[in-house]
Amino acid sequence: MTHCITHACGHEQAHYIPGSTSEKARKARWLTTTKCRACFVADRKAEDAAAGALDDAAVAHLRLAPLVGSERQVGWAASIRAKRLARMVQAAGGGDPDPACAAVGDARWWIDHRDLSDADLLTKARAAAPAYVPASDGAARHAA
Numbered sequence: 347m348t349h350c351i352t353h354a355c356g357h358e359q360a361h362y363i364p365g366s367t368s369e370k371a372r373k374a375r376w377l378t379t380t381k382c383r384a385c386f387v388a389d390r391k392a393e394d395a396a397a398g399a400l401d402d403a404a405v406a407h408l409r410l411a412p413l414v415g416s417e418r419q420v421g422w423a424a425s426i427r428a429k430r431l432a433r434m435v436q437a438a439g440g441g442d443p444d445p446a447c448a449a450v451g452d453a454r455w456w457i458d459h460r461d462l463s464d465a466d467l468l469t470k471a472r473a474a475a476p477a478y479v480p481a482s483d484g485a486a487r488h489a490a
């Protein structure tokens with residue numbers, strides 16, 4: 347049986363609630379304390395956007411290689427790279443992370459390696475960016 351629940355956000359949403367009568371009542375009561383699905387999704391999107399903006403700000407001072415790939419790959423890789431590098435900047439006490447990661451511009455590389463630990467990511471980045479040469483000013487440059 348479907349129950350129409352008025353959520354904490356004020357919106358009504360139909361829910362199928364299985365179980366015994368007391369379980370249904372308990373679940374229905376709990377659902378009234380939560381937000382509806384649409385509000386939940388909207389909140390998550392807003393949180394993701396805010397976190398993304400914080401990551402972008404944390405890595406804004408780094409010289410990052412331009413990302414290369416399809417539009418969708420570049421968009422996804424940009425958020426992965428900002429998140430990972432922001433974490434490395436934080437781990438470095440606000441200093442610059444190893445420049446090898448900033449030198450990797452292959453969007454697919456970032457997507458394929460998104461689940462690696464920071465240490466493994468760095469090892470892969472050093473291997474993936476053999477043309478990287480540290481410049482005297484500390485900026486990442488690619489050998490001509």
Ligand SMILES: [Zn+2]
Nearest residue numbers: 355357382385
């Ligand atoms: Zn709602």
